[in-house]
Amino acid sequence: MRRTSPTATAATILAGSLLTVATRAAATSTVLTVDQNGAKGAYATVQAAVDAAPKNSRRPVTIVVGKGTYHEVVSVPADQPNLHLIGATGDPADVVITYDNSAGTPKPGGGTYGTEGSATVTIAANGFLADGITFENAFDEQAHASQDGHQAVALRTLADRISFYHSRFLGNQDTLYLDAANKTDIDRVYVRDSYVAGDVDFIFGPATAVFDHSTIDALDRGSTDTNGFITAASTQLANKHGFLFTGSTFVSNAKAKTFYLGRPWHHLGDPLAIAQVTVRDSSLAAHIKDQPWTDMAGWSWAAARFGEYHNTGPGAGVSLFRPQLTDAEAEAATPAGYLSGTDRWKPWTHHRADPHA
Structure with missing residues (x-):
């Protein structure tokens, strides 16, 4: 050809x-x-x-x-x-x-x-x-x-x-493996106006990634207790930023309170893989559990870096089991805060919906 x-x-x-x-x-x-x-x-x-x-x-x-x-x-x-x-x-x-x-x-x-x-x-x-x-x-x-x-x-x-x-x-x-060539690399991924579907650990890995105005669809496996886990981040401790979901919509055809937002993945038992996930300004449907973070393979969710901020919908909530960002922390939890780096990469300015792109 x-x-x-x-x-x-x-x-x-x-x-x-x-x-x-x-x-x-x-x-x-x-x-x-x-x-x-x-x-x-x-x-x-x-x-x-x-x-x-x-x-x-x-x-x-x-x-x-x-x-x-x-x-x-x-x-x-x-x-x-x-x-x-x-x-x-x-x-x-x-x-x-x-x-x-x-x-x-x-x-x-x-x-x-x-x-x-x-x-x-x-x-x-x-x-x-x-x-x-x-x-x-x-x-x-x-x-x-x-x-x-x-x-x-x-x-x-x-x-x-x-x-x-x-x-x-x-x-x-x-479904979506956000990996790195070397686990200490800070590899950045931006996902805008997109759709991700899966059931178990279907967004996972060590990369830094932002899901911006996207739809996260947790698929029903027929359980009335636990149908799955949306994220399994393995962010390296040296990396402040793992996964950020902002302005996004979490949906599901599963029964209410049967999905976790995430659990910490310590790949090959790596003690320096300290998951970092933030879900902010997003709509969470009823499939999200009241205690949305859970342990994985003996590693405690409480030792990971999980947080939420200003979420809405029947799956949202604030409790001891749902750490919330402070307003000061939220100021840094943005696409720019996660992705810009020393090279000032700005992928969030380049999409069809942006009249200034």
Whole structure:
């Protein structure tokens, strides 16, 4: 397959489709297209386009993905920074990247994939951006009820300055793995106007991540007591910032008071993994438990860094079991406070809803 001319503009490639800030930023960069119908100059798979993209680019490299369901495993290696993956229609339901490996799925040649290897999409390059894409792990838990290892990652990040807009992350256990190449790295992820669905520990890992005006959907597993856990952060003690949910909506089809907001994950028993999660100015439906934080594998939730601030809805509350931020702490618990860093990264200013972007 051939790629389009490096001089082609994103506006040309996306004529008639929704213009996003990502395509504006990439207007003079290399543009590749993916089209399952064999359009001239397009690649048939997302991975083929990734493989063809320039290495070590300092400017955005845009891959425009045409409408369709792409049944493939995709990996963006560390030597392909600044890659922008853009759904051609702007609707994430139209562009779906999906696969169905789980931690317990046998690998060709022996062994199993493990949690890390189960990911449908793995991002190991800095500066990655996605807009209008669905990332899915379609592993069927019921069909493989007797199999060990139901962890099934839709997307795993292993790099810094990664952002998602108007995207979806679909799975059950371990949907979104916000990892780091090295556990002491401060790798930052921004998720805006997006949707995450799952049941057990479905947003987890050591990265610093902000979920801004997004929907967090906890899926019913049929229990009348505990259906699951939304987060399992493994933030390093040296990192002040783990997961921040702000202006977001927590929903569920599960029974009331059957989901925890989170529990502290000490990966491989790491004593320096002290979870940090803040939920603020968000709407919590009735599925959230009155005591929304819980222990994990013998590690106490009270020793972690969990907090809430000005939440509303039937799942919100204030008690000894629900630590609240002070007003002074809340002033720092913002996208800027979590993500700006010494490089002054400001991904929250770049989204379609912002008329100043």
